[in-house]
Amino acid sequence: MAPAEKQRAGPASPLGYGCRSIGFNGDVGELEYLLLHANPAAVAHRARTIDAMDPSRFSAIVNEYIEAMKKLACEILDLLGEGLGLKDPRYLSKLTTNADSDCLLRINHYPPSCNIHKLDHDDQCNIKSLVSTKASNGGNLMAGGRIGFGEHSDPQILSLLRANDVEGLQVFVPDHEGKEMWVQVPSDPSAIFVNVGDVLQALTNGRLISIRHRVIATACRPRLSTIYFASPPLHARISALPETITASSPRRYRSFTWAEYKTTMYSLRLSHSRLELFKIDDDDSDNASEGKA
Numbered sequence: 001m002a003p004a005e006k007q008r009a010g011p012a013s014p015l016g017y018g019c020r021s022i023g024f025n026g027d028v029g030e031l032e033y034l035l036l037h038a039n040p041a042a043v044a045h046r047a048r049t050i051d052a053m054d055p056s057r058f059s060a061i062v063n064e065y066i067e068a069m070k071k072l073a074c075e076i077l078d079l080l081g082e083g084l085g086l087k088d089p090r091y092l093s094k095l096t097t098n099a100d101s102d103c104l105l106r107i108n109h110y111p112p113s114c115n116i117h118k119l120d121h122d123d124q125c126n127i128k129s130l131v132s133t134k135a136s137n138g139g140n141l142m143a144g145g146r147i148g149f150g151e152h153s154d155p156q157i158l159s160l161l162r163a164n165d166v167e168g169l170q171v172f173v174p175d176h177e178g179k180e181m182w183v184q185v186p187s188d189p190s191a192i193f194v195n196v197g198d199v200l201q202a203l204t205n206g207r208l209i210s211i212r213h214r215v216i217a218t219a220c221r222p223r224l225s226t227i228y229f230a231s232p233p234l235h236a237r238i239s240a241l242p243e244t245i246t247a248s249s250p251r252r253y254r255s256f257t258w259a260e261y262k263t264t265m266y267s268l269r270l271s272h273s274r275l276e277l278f279k280i281d282d283d284d285s286d287n288a289s290e291g292k293a
């Protein structure tokens with residue numbers, strides 16, 4: 001597809017087709033992507049700009065994928081609900097299947113990071129020229145590769161990621177001294193990678209941790225990934241589930257709505273540890289553990 005055709009589905013605001021620019025605060029990565037609301041009406045709307053000749057083809061494939069991911073996310077969340085001993089073990093999954101849930105689907109394409117000059121221009125949404133400019137002045141290069149998607153935690157409840165057989169995803173695992181340790185996730189096209197999001201960390205009062213991750217593009221082949229973000233409705237109030245609050249583990253975060261969290265997220269850089277802003281000071285935690293959501 002030619003760059004001009006792709007641009008018809010953009011610019012990402014934040015939904016739609018985006019090229020290099022991530023969010024509204026100057027974050028860039030060597031990728032192009034499509035970000036969609038994971039519901040049939042939104043997919044159908046976007047399909048009309050993506051495949052004007054036969055929009056139902058795009059819609060059918062994307063909706064089928066979304067349905068499968070939604071089901072899987074629910075199964076995982078129900079198991080977590082049981083494991084956490086929730087009075088309503090389906091509480092978490094119900095947040096993501098509510099008619100107003102704000103679930104998203106993201107499709108990322110990272111161009112090969114070697115032989116970048118040999119790429120077919122039409123195939124790369126102008127990434128070629130932008131990458132060359134950046135690389136020549138040393139920008140956006142790190143850790144032996146180019147930043148495909150900068151370090152961040154996913155803000156939602158759960159992310160289900162599938163990718164082709166090209167590596168690039170790394171997760172942050174602090175070592176015993178809390179020093180930075182980025183671990184390469186081996187590629188496996190038959191696997192689905194499950195990430196806990198910030199909201200699930202808040203709901204479980206920090207029992208489950210939203211892992212920081214990034215994509216470093218080092219491969220000579222394109223990386224393709226698809227991520228389903230299981231999310232609550234905008235109006236949903238997020239506060240630690242009572243079953244996760246104990247005397248030794250008092251409420252850690254003040255309650256917030258998903259809309260409030262999203263607004264905060266969009267006002268910050270991608271790498272910001274935004275959940276920290278909702279943390280209750282130790283001095284306040286006694287009161288907070290008694291307070292209701």
Ligand SMILES: O=C(O)CCC(=O)C(=O)O
Pocket residue numbers: 106108149154161163169213214215225227
């Ligand atoms: O493309 C990937 O492998 C990961 C991208 C990612 O972390 C995201 O879109 O949130």
Ligand SMILES: [Fe+2]
Pocket residue numbers: 152153154213
């Ligand atoms: Fe992510």
